Amino acid sequence: MTAETTAETRWLTAEEQCIWRTFLAMTKQLNSALARQMQAESDLSIADFEVLVALTDTPDGTVRCAELARCLAWEKSRLSHHITRMQKRGLVDKRACPTDGRGALVVITDRGRRAIEQAAPRHVETVRRLVFDKLTEDELTQLRTISARILEGLDGELPE
Amino acid sequence: MTAETTAETRWLTAEEQCIWRTFLAMTKQLNSALARQMQAESDLSIADFEVLVALTDTPDGTVRCAELARCLAWEKSRLSHHITRMQKRGLVDKRACPTDGRGALVVITDRGRRAIEQAAPRHVETVRRLVFDKLTEDELTQLRTISARILEGLDGELPE
DNA sequence: CTAAGGTAGATGATGTATCAACGATTTGGA
DNA sequence: TCCAAATCGTTGATACATCATCTACCTTAG
Numbered sequence A, B: 001m002t003a004e005t006t007a008e009t010r011w012l013t014a015e016e017q018c019i020w021r022t023f024l025a026m027t028k029q030l031n032s033a034l035a036r037q038m039q040a041e042s043d044l045s046i047a048d049f050e051v052l053v054a055l056t057d058t059p060d061g062t063v064r065c066a067e068l069a070r071c072l073a074w075e076k077s078r079l080s081h082h083i084t085r086m087q088k089r090g091l092v093d094k095r096a097c098p099t100d101g102r103g104a105l106v107v108i109t110d111r112g113r114r115a116i117e118q119a120a121p122r123h124v125e126t127v128r129r130l131v132f133d134k135l136t137e138d139e140l141t142q143l144r145t146i147s148a149r150i151l152e153g154l155d156g157e158l159p160e
Numbered sequence C: 001c002t003a004a005g006g007t008a009g010a011t012g013a014t015g016t017a018t019c020a021a022c023g024a025t026t027t028g029g030a
Numbered sequence D: 001t002c003c004a005a006a007t008c009g010t011t012g013a014t015a016c017a018t019c020a021t022c023t024a025c026c027t028t029a030g
Helices: A014-042 A046-056 A065-072 A076-088 A110-130 A137-157 B014-042 B046-056 B065-072 B076-088 B110-130 B137-157
Strands: A062-064 A092-096 A104-108 B062-064 B092-096 B104-108
Touching: A014 A046, A014 A110, A014 B014, A014 B137, A046 A062, A046 A065, A046 A076, A046 A092, A046 A104, A046 A110, A062 A065, A065 A076, A065 A104, A076 A092, A104 A110, A110 B137, A137 B014, A137 B110, A137 B137, B014 B046, B014 B110, B046 B062, B046 B065, B046 B076, B046 B092, B046 B104, B046 B110, B062 B065, B065 B076, B065 B104, B076 B092, B104 B110
Parallel strands: none
Antiparallel strands: A062 A104, A092 A104, B062 B104, B092 B104
């Protein structure tokens, strides 16, 4: 219908389609399962968990918004909205930054600390059960190699 | 801090953490890259694409809502909302089901057909470039084995 | 010192996913 | 035959991600 300016499409073979569909189903269902588990057992989303992990990685549980956005690879807007919601739930708090009048500091609250201390072991246990316990040593090595190689090629595909 | 009712947590070793983080980063960035490509080149989301693929898999481009929801593994509510939006964009249409008064049929429109015929080759090309071209034959086989094994264990983790 | 340009974060609008509740219809068993 | 239960799809509420835009503040060239 439209002119093919590039070469003929290299469609996937039946074999390749099967691999691709299996891989997609696995990643999708694994993410769902991890999210469900954390929501059900700890009342946190994966995003909440990531924020809390980043905060507990520092000695005082305090991180600049910009730094947090960078290390989570989130848009600053997404972070801002998310922190607002987490603040309403009492998991984090916000403070003015003493060294930069534009800045804001995110601080983990006691409630936030209790939440992640309860969530972390259960999350790790789930990851172990669903992934690490299922694979042999060799397969884990293969998974790392494969993931790293694909990831490498994605660096050139950044959002502009 | 809280009583450990289960055994000690089997935390991930540094090695395991590295594998896990690499795997998570890969799947996340791969999904983003695929979504961005389809949005930029074909003005479709991955979800739109999946719906259109399911519709073109039938001879008349018509599928019952319930069947569509089942084969996409979507909630019926999500499908309903999504189809409404796709209908507004002229990609699909809805009809009453002649054999079941409760039912609804989703039909692909000419515009929807043109959209997927343009999108499909570009999507396949991207999948090839980002994944299949990056891996050896052996690695593809390994990826299938690994994905299948993890997926198998997830069947028991269905949403209730 | 001041004006220009950059950076930090907040906000509102839009599109999307999930959940609970609902009305309509079909189905299966008494 | 008739009613209760199950199924089908829709709707509204809520939560989340992204985009464009905005304000406040910092930095630096002049």
